[in-house]
Structure formats: C-alpha cells, structure tokens
Amino acid sequence: MKASEIIARKRDGQELSAEEIGWFVRGCVSGEVPDYQAAAWLMATYLNGMSQPETVALTRAMAESGRALDLGDLRPRAVDKHSSGGVGDKISLVVGPIAAAAGVVVPKMSGRGLGFTGGTLDKLESIPGLRVDLEVDRILDQARQIGLVIASQTADLAPADGKLYALRDVTATVGSLPLIVSSILSKKIAGGAPSIVLDVKAGSGAFMRTTDEAVKLARALVDVGTACDRRVVAFVSRMDQPLGRAVGNAVEVREAIEILQGNGPDDVRELALTLAAAMVRLGGLASDEPEARRRVDACLASGAALVKLRQMISAQGGDARVVDDPSLLRTAPLTEVVKSPRAGYVERLDAGIVGSTLTGLGAGREKKGDAIDHRIGIMFHRKIGDKVATDEPLFTLHLASAARLPEARGRILAAYAWSDRPVESPSILIQKFGAR
Secondary structure (H helix, E strand, C coil): CCHHHHHHHHHCCCCCCHHHHHHHHHHHHHCCCCHHHHHHHHHHHHHHCCCHHHHHHHHHHHHCCCCCCCCHHHHHHEEEEEECCCCCCCCHHHHHHHHHHCCCEEEEEECCCEECECCHHHHHCCCCCCCCCCCHHHHHHHHHHHCEEEEECCCCCCHHHHHHHHHHHHCCCCCCHHHHHHHHHHHHHHCCCCEEEEEEEECCCCCCCCHHHHHHHHHHHHHHHHHCCCEEEEEEEECCCCCCCEEECHHHHHHHHHHHCCCCCHHHHHHHHHHHHHHHHHCCCCCCHHHHHHHHHHHHHHCHHHHHHHHHHHHCCCCHHHHCCHHHCCCCCEEEEEECCCCEEEEEECHHHHHHHHHHHCCCECCCCCCCCCCCEEEECCCCCCEECCCCEEEEEEECCHHHHHHHHHHHHHCEEEECCCCCCCCCEEEEEECC
C-alpha cells in the first residue's frame, strides 16, 4: 500500500477498507507514514467524514496500536467512565469512589485539562504527594486491591491516538466527529474494560456547544463502541453553567469530598449517582436501574464511597488526611467575596466565560505543557434560578495575586445575566443512549 493513494481515496470521498485504515495507522506510529502525510489524511477525513465501518476500523486500529490493559479475572466487573469535559467537572472524583464502593472495578485513565475544560489529573495533583503516573503493574495491583485507580494514560496505551491528536491540534481538524469518537473509544478499549459509561457535555462550557451536537456525539459513541464489542451507555448533560459551585483544581477536590461526605451541590450529586448506577448495572451488580440506584445511594449515605476515595489517595502516595481535613489542600493566598450588584433572579451564568477567565488566571492551560496553579479557583454562591438581593455574596475568588482581582471580578460578573421574574433551575440530565 501507499500512503498517497490512501490519502487520495479519502480526498475524493471514497470509503477506505479496514485493511487500508489499519495499515495507515500502523505507519503513523512506526514513522513509515510521515507527519505531513498523516496531516493531509486528517484534513481529508475532516472534510469528507467517515462511514460507521470506517470509524469502527479506525477505532480498532488505534486501540491495537500499542499495549492493551489485561484485567484478567477483574474484567467482568470492570467499567470505565469518560466525560467530554467542562467547567467545574469534578465528576470522576465522585463517581469513581461511589461505583467502586458498590463493587465495580474502576481502572480509569484520565487526562489533563486543555483550554477551559479542567482535567481530572490536575485536580488530583492538588492533593499533596499524590501520583498519577503509575506503571501498568501498579495500576492492575491497585485495581485488584481497592477497585479504584485514576491514573494518566501510559505511553504504550493506544499510542496512535497521541500521535494523531497532536497533529489534529495543530491542523484545525479536532472538530471531526469520527476522529473525536475514535480518539475517545480507542483509549477506553485499550484500557481493557468491557463496559463504558460516557458523560457528554452540552453547552457554552463544553466542547460540544449545542445539545444537537452532543446528541450526535453520544449516539456515535454508543454505535461505534457497540460495534467494537463494548457495552456502552452515554448520557448528555448540561454545561451552560459550571457544574457544582466550585471551579478550579483544589476547590473542586474540596467539593468532591463534601459530596462524598453527604453534602455539596445537588447537580453534582445527582449526575454522579446516575453515572455510578449505570456503572453498577453494566458491571452486573444489579438486575435493573432501581436496584442499581438503591445500591449507589447506600454507598454514598454509609460513607463507604468516602472510604474508597481515602484508600485511592493513600495507594497513590497522596496525603489521605485531606479527606477529613480539606484545609491540607493547596490554598490560594487571597480570597475575595464579590457581592451582587443588583437584586433579582440569576438567569444566566456562562460557563464558557468562567472557564476562559480561570484559564487566563493560571488555573488552566492555553497549550500543552503550560504550568498551572492548583490554588486558583472560584466558589459560586448563586447560580441559575437562585434569588439574590443586592450586596449578597455572589461568588468568592481564590487568587494568587491582588493584581488580577479587578480583571477577574469584572469578567465573572459579566458571565451573569439577571431577571426580575423567577427563573427555573435547569435539570442536569438531558438524554440517555445505549444499553438498557
């Protein structure tokens, strides 16, 4: 085969065979296909799309481009979870412990934040001493011992995805649906779990800005994942306003702990319990959805999920005392309570503005490799649907420097819109797709 011929076929809108796609992906990893040809193929794919058989073939080829995690006898109870990312999305820190406490094996490979979407690994590294760069044997040992591990993707797990994503990032081809689907699922398939629960965000603070886009992605993930012999459930959830009340790294870890203690905001708790129940069902630990929900509710209420978080932190070298004393998390030197400029009802709290503001303040990354400040964050006291009086606390800024205070205050205030009439608080869940 010749790379130029495969590029030409895709350029002309023709359907590639599984053999052609497999050969091309292997060539990208080995270097036989140089970056400039891979970039040309990505652009042709972006412009002409892919059929479902092509997307399935690409997903399989990427998953098989390196080592796959062999979960052995843990596999039947293993369920992976993925979120498409958003502002304030600390949901993995809550879902993982709840599902593991209910008996699910959760071997989760997570990522770092890029742009305004926060990364689970960055949040975890707010905990002193905690390591996320674990070797495969250690990942498997921890999964066996406590049923929960959240670590970074190893270099030999679906290496084709890392190679192609780096090229997509610099060639304006990130937004291709089949390339998004294959990127997400290839890593999950290589991770070894037979079942996957997906949380696809929709809104101003998400990669998919509209519900229609998120629904298309969720359907495609379920269809392609099923064709790759995985049981897949996908939920579409709202990301027009931040998830929960905390946005940042350390402040989100604090909020996750509060939820596992039985407190915290309702939207995070409800989404976490819904996703965890789906994981319990897919893991074969409940016969139907009501039983699965009762099981995860009990794990949260009893404190068993909090125990799992403590065990995971300790196993990964972190200071597990933060579970009982969150003040041990990294703390910003400056906090400023910003009060409401008017009375009324919150009609809008734009998650995109919030996320981009925090990124600019140093809580996120503009590009890969940027350093972040885990201490920076925001705590929201009022969100959509809440009634507020003039001069009541609206949000609290956690900053590293007073010099950034005016800018941060002004930008977050601009994320709000108001109504003189009551506003209904939006539900967090929009739609579900996949296994019954």
